Amino acid sequence: MMFGLILLGVMLNAGAQLMLKAGMTQIGHFDFSLASAIPVSFKVMSNPPIMIGLMMYVMSVGVWLLVLSRVQVSFAYPMLSIGYIVNALAAYYLFGEPLTSLRILGIFIIIAGVYLVAQSS
Numbered sequence: 001m002m003f004g005l006i007l008l009g010v011m012l013n014a015g016a017q018l019m020l021k022a023g024m025t026q027i028g029h030f031d032f033s034l035a036s037a038i039p040v041s042f043k044v045m046s047n048p049p050i051m052i053g054l055m056m057y058v059m060s061v062g063v064w065l066l067v068l069s070r071v072q073v074s075f076a077y078p079m080l081s082i083g084y085i086v087n088a089l090a091a092y093y094l095f096g097e098p099l100t101s102l103r104i105l106g107i108f109i110i111i112a113g114v115y116l117v118a119q120s121s
Contacts, residue, residue: 003118005067006079012060014086019053021095078117081110 026047030040044050067076085107091097 002067002071003079005063006071006076007082009060009063009067010080010082011086012056012063013080014083014090016053016056016060017083017087018090018094019049019056021091023047023050023053025095075117075120079114082114084110 023044026049027040027043030036064076088097088099088103088107092099
């Protein structure tokens with residue numbers, strides 16, 4: 001049950017990142033300047049993927065608070081690294097981002113670390 005809640009929080013957080021990336025891909029590159037602040041802010045706040053991503057973040061915080069009320073933070077927090085795996089794989093498939101051998105090695109190291117943390121409780 002608790003691992004399921006942790007996984008739900010991780011997936012909401014990872015999904016939020018992916019939605020924010022999708023939204024910013026639609027908006028495109030912009031420079032931080034006083035002149036662009038209002039137009040860019042309007043684009044960001046009216047972009048559906050960004051709004052969905054922000055809502056997912058809010059939901060993930062709610063789930064995370066529930067998790068933290070029940071398990072040790074030293075156990076739960078390392079589980080968030082599962083999100084790195086989800087995002088790396090999803091970014092490869094959804095956005096065509098590279099999944100190099102070094103990144104794959106990093107994913108396996110993360111998996112090993114999550115496994116060790118999970119075994120410690």
